[in-house]
C-alpha cells in the first residue's frame with residue numbers, strides 16, 4: 067500500500083508524521099521478531115513487510131536527519147538536453163518553434179539552449195531537418211537508497227539552482243517502488259504545497275494523508291491540497307491534525323462537511339517541538355505514540371480497504 071504524506075502548508079509536521087508512522091510499523095516488526103525485548107508483543111503485525119520510506123521533498127529532504135540511514139547506492143538523475151552542431155545548422159528556427167518551453171532560441175547565426183528551461187522532451191531533435199541536434203545528459207540531482215533501522219530508505223536531492231523536481235521524484239519512485247507493493251507499507255514524504263512535485267508524489271498512491279494544523283492558514287492550504295488529491299487525482303484522503311488545540315474548529319468543520327476522516331490528532335506539546343529541534347523522533351521521546359501511529363495505519367487500511375494478509 068502506497069501512502070503519500072502531504073500538506074498544503076509547510077511546517078505542519080508532515081515529515082514528523084511520515085517518519086514516526088514508518089518507525090512505529092517497523093517497531094511492530096521488531097516486537098514480533100523479538101529484536102527489541104521489553105516492548106509489548108502484539109498478536110498480529112499491522113504490516114507484515116518492512117516499510118519503505120521515500121523522501122520526495124527533493125528541494126529540501128530532511129527525513130534523513132531523523133532516520134539516520136546508511137546509504138548503500140547513489141545515482142545521478144538528469145535530462146537529455148539538446149546540443150547543436152552549428153556546422154550542420156542552417157538557422158531555420160524550427161527547433162525554437164516546436165519548443166513549448168522556450169528552452170531553445172535561434173539568434174542570428176547562433177542557437178542558444180537554456181538547460182534550466184528544457185524538459186528533455188526531444189521535440190527539437192525530432193524536428194531538426196539537418197540532424198544538427200544531438201542530446202547530452204544534463205545532471206539535475208541524485209537519488210539514493212539504503213537502510214534505516216530496518217526501514218528501506220530512499221531520497222532524492224535536487225542540485226542547487228535546478229528548477230525541475232518532478233523528474234527526480236519520478237525516477238526515485240521508479241527505482242525503489244516495486245511493481246507490486248501488496249500490503250507492504252510504502253510511505254512517500256511529499257514536499258509542501260500543491261505544485262507539480264506534490265502531484266508527482268501523489269500519483270499512483272493508494273491514499274493521501276494530509277497533515278494540517280487547526281488554523282485559518284492550515285485550513286486554506288488543506289482545501290487546496292484536497293482539491294488536488296481527491297478532486298483532481300481521485301484519491302482517498304484523510305487528515306492528521308497536528309498541534310491540535312492551538313487554533314479554531316475550522317478544520318474540523320471543513321472535514322465534517324466534506325466527509326474527510328480525521329484519523330489522528332497530535333496535541334500541541336512542547337516536548338514534541340523540542341524533540342524535533344534536537345533531531346529526535348516522537349516515538350523515541352514519547353513511546354506511547356507508537357500505538358497511536360499503528361492505529362493510524364490501521365485506519366488508513368480500513369479507509370483503503372486493502373486487507374491485512
Ligand code: SF4
Nearest residue numbers: 155157158159161194
Ligand atoms: S531545427 Fe536544426 S537546423 Fe533548424 S535552427 Fe534548429 S538546430 Fe538549426
Ligand code: SF4
Nearest residue numbers: 165184185187188190
Ligand atoms: S528537448 Fe524539448 S524542451 Fe528541451 S529544448 Fe528541445 S523541444 Fe525544448
